[in-house]
Amino acid sequence: MKLLTANRLTDGLVIWYASDNWPEGWVEDAALAKRLEDAEADAILEAWKPRETEIVGAYLIPLVDENTPVQREYVREHVRANGPSIGQTALDTAKAHNRPEVF
Amino acid sequence: MYVYDHYDHAIVKQRNAEFSDQVRRRLSGEITEDQFKPLRLMNGVYLQLHAYMLRVAVPYGVLSSRQVRKFAHIARTYDRGFGHFTTRQNIQFNWIKLAEVPAILDELAEVEMHAIQTSGNCIRNTTTDQFAGAAKDEIDDPRPWAELIRQWSTFHPEYAFLPRKFKIAITGATEDRAAVRVHDIGLQLTERGFDVYAGGGLGRTPAVAPLIKSGLPGEKLLSYLEACLRVYNRYGRRDNSYKARIKILVAALGAEEYARQVEAEWNALDQDAIDAPYAEIARIKSFFPAPAYKAEAFDQAAFDRAKAADSRFARWVRNNTLAHRNDDHISLTISLKPIGGVPGDASDAQMDVMADLADDYAYGELRVSHEQNIILPHVHRNDLYTIYQKLDAAGLGEANVAQITDMIACPGLDYCSLANARSIPLAQDISRRFEDAQLSDTIGELKIKISGCINACGHHHVGHIGILGVDKQGVEFYQILLGGRADEKAALGAITGKGLSAEDVPAAIERVVKLYLELRTDPSERFIDTLGRLGRDTFKEALHEPA
Numbered sequence: 001m002k003l004l005t006a007n008r009l010t011d012g013l014v015i016w017y018a019s020d021n022w023p024e025g026w027v028e029d030a031a032l033a034k035r036l037e038d039a040e041a042d043a044i045l046e047a048w049k050p051r052e053t054e055i056v057g058a059y060l061i062p063l064v065d066e067n068t069p070v071q072r073e074y075v076r077e078h079v080r081a082n083g084p085s086i087g088q089t090a091l092d093t094a095k096a097h098n099r100p101e102v103f
Numbered sequence: 104m105y106v107y108d109h110y111d112h113a114i115v116k117q118r119n120a121e122f123s124d125q126v127r128r129r130l131s132g133e134i135t136e137d138q139f140k141p142l143r144l145m146n147g148v149y150l151q152l153h154a155y156m157l158r159v160a161v162p163y164g165v166l167s168s169r170q171v172r173k174f175a176h177i178a179r180t181y182d183r184g185f186g187h188f189t190t191r192q193n194i195q196f197n198w199i200k201l202a203e204v205p206a207i208l209d210e211l212a213e214v215e216m217h218a219i220q221t222s223g224n225c226i227r228n229t230t231t232d233q234f235a236g237a238a239k240d241e242i243d244d245p246r247p248w249a250e251l252i253r254q255w256s257t258f259h260p261e262y263a264f265l266p267r268k269f270k271i272a273i274t275g276a277t278e279d280r281a282a283v284r285v286h287d288i289g290l291q292l293t294e295r296g297f298d299v300y301a302g303g304g305l306g307r308t309p310a311v312a313p314l315i316k317s318g319l320p321g322e323k324l325l326s327y328l329e330a331c332l333r334v335y336n337r338y339g340r341r342d343n344s345y346k347a348r349i350k351i352l353v354a355a356l357g358a359e360e361y362a363r364q365v366e367a368e369w370n371a372l373d374q375d376a377i378d379a380p381y382a383e384i385a386r387i388k389s390f391f392p393a394p395a396y397k398a399e400a401f402d403q404a405a406f407d408r409a410k411a412a413d414s415r416f417a418r419w420v421r422n423n424t425l426a427h428r429n430d431d432h433i434s435l436t437i438s439l440k441p442i443g444g445v446p447g448d449a450s451d452a453q454m455d456v457m458a459d460l461a462d463d464y465a466y467g468e469l470r471v472s473h474e475q476n477i478i479l480p481h482v483h484r485n486d487l488y489t490i491y492q493k494l495d496a497a498g499l500g501e502a503n504v505a506q507i508t509d510m511i512a513c514p515g516l517d518y519c520s521l522a523n524a525r526s527i528p529l530a531q532d533i534s535r536r537f538e539d540a541q542l543s544d545t546i547g548e549l550k551i552k553i554s555g556c557i558n559a560c561g562h563h564h565v566g567h568i569g570i571l572g573v574d575k576q577g578v579e580f581y582q583i584l585l586g587g588r589a590d591e592k593a594a595l596g597a598i599t600g601k602g603l604s605a606e607d608v609p610a611a612i613e614r615v616v617k618l619y620l621e622l623r624t625d626p627s628e629r630f631i632d633t634l635g636r637l638g639r640d641t642f643k644e645a646l647h648e649p650a
Contacts, residue, residue: 007150007154009129009130009201010130010200010201010202011154011155011200011201011202012150012151012153012154012155012199012200012201013153013154014152014153014154052132052135052136053130053131053132056136056150057136057150070577071576071577071578072574072576072577073577074577074578075516075524075525075574075577075578075579076152076516079152079516079517079525080152080153083153084153084517084518084527085517085525085528086445086517086527086528086531087443087528087531088445091153091183091198093153
């Protein structure tokens with residue numbers, strides 16, 4: 001199982017694939033990211049890679065279960081999905097979306 | 104400070120127009136990300152973990168109040184209300200929108216600022232002593248020389264694609280506050296001219312630069328630097344980016360052989376065509392006069408009364424001020440290291456406060472230090488208490504300069520896409536652990552420097568205690584280095600003991616500090632001195648929890 005993520009070209013913010021529509025199908029809230037089966041994920045990534053006027057740096061995050069990235073990427077993906085872990089509420093993506101931290 | 108002439112204005116304006124067009128073409132899809140990336144990096148725009156980051160150059164760390172007010176405006180209007188002052192005397196904005204970068208650069212140009220030479224394999228912004236032109240121990244003012252280097256190096260066609268980035272630092276004081284010996288080229292101004300050190304640096308292969316020339320006359324500086332760069336540009340490795348810095352070349356050739364080749368190149372150059380004429384050096388120097396010092400006698404009695412009435416003020420004066428060449432004046436450091444805060448961060452409101460204070464009490468001038476603090480270089484001592492009260496009200500009154508909570512920390516994995524581990528939360532935990540002012544004063548000078556990866560933006564190799572974040576199979580771990588220093592006795596710290604988890608680091612440091620307090624001969628013996636006297640092994644066991 002995988003998640004597809006990228007940064008939005010115009011503002012660089014982290015976004016997550018939820019459906020194929022643009023822009024509403026790519027969400028800022030990681031909690032809403034679609035869990036993709038591996039083969040489907042690879043195909044969707046390939047389809048989105050050329051769409052460079054919308055997203056940049058797209059990649060897949062492998063999950064060990066529905067909500068846990070593989071261990072090696074854990075800290076990085078946790079910070080990326082929830083915002084800087086430095087106690088500045090205004091920067092905290094999780095709080096901005098009024099949800100508990102994911103990953 | 105230096106004022107742009109029509110050439111400076113023209114090249115910045117031209118560059119902004121060029122980059123604005125490149126941004127437009129990227130957004131419209133006319134150029135790809137692969138084509139755009141090197142262009143945006145040449146203009147200080149990085150794509151980090153959460154957003155684009157814009158790094159703005161602060162030439163040799165010198166700022167006017169107008170420029171700081173512009174930073175506050177940019178933080179407020181285009182970012183999330185703060186900026187981050189870096190270990191290279193620059194400022195970074197962490198939440199920038201690509202589409203707004205052209206507007207930001209135009210705003211910066213209004214106050215004679217830009218993001219040129221903040222990235223890429225070029226000669227980067229020259230750094231220097233934050234107390235330049237003010238410190239009592241200064242032999243010569245490094246700022247005019249740094250400005251001369253800026254003018255020579257900006258868009259120098261021969262050095263736009265060096266094997267790797269190239270950093271120059273200058274100091275003109277007896278105490279090296281600019282860490283010159285851990286730069287690609289370090290320049291020490293002496294009464295006989297420049298002492299030139301080459302091949303220093305931190306990162307993957309840290310090195311303290313050897314001396315390659317003594318007594319270089321100032322008017323020959325540019326041609327000699329040209330020779331240093333030419334030899335590096337010709338023979339520096341381009342096959343492996345990890346081995347491409349000048350320190351690798353100098354180590355491979357040996358300092359003597361590198362110096363010999365530089366000398367040969369220098370003698371073959373048309374020096375007169377490169378070196379600035381005396382009149383030009385004099386013109387640049389004329390931009391850096393001493394301020395028109397306020398002619399008011401220092402009121403020692405009132406100052407003593409204020410210190411007696413407010414012990415926090417007395418502590419702040421003791422820790423955050425430095426003797427000035429004008430006895431009625433003083434240089435003060437505004438600590439950007441509040442207890443539990445983010446090292447180097449300032450909010451838009453705080454930047455406005457600092458700019459206002461500079462206008463009201465410091466001849467409109469500020470500096471950034473590589474230790475991520477802000478300096479008011481020239482302040483009349485009669486104004487200190489008023490300044491302190493205003494700083495304190497803005498959350499800028501921390502009295503911890505050069506103490507254990509005045510840490511350098513890179514942005515780490517909270518922002519940086521290169522990092523392996525977080526730096527800031529660790530700095531915050533250590534800061535809280537040592538928040539007791541009395542304990543901090545008892546410990547005295549102790550410099551902790553934290554990097555979230557081997558690239559060493561947090562200068563961990565030259566921390567009295569250095570901390571390096573590493574990734575150990577997906578878990579953050581921290582290696583502790585002891586015994587580094589960046590001053591005139593520059594030395595590299597060595598990894599001591601085993602790596603620790605983030606939770607274990609503050610307690611480990613506390614045990615090391617406690618041992619130091621037991622072992623020092625007297626309170627004047629600093630941590631680094633005790634460490635030098637007794638050796639690292641004495642402290643190794645203390646790093647780990649007793650079994």
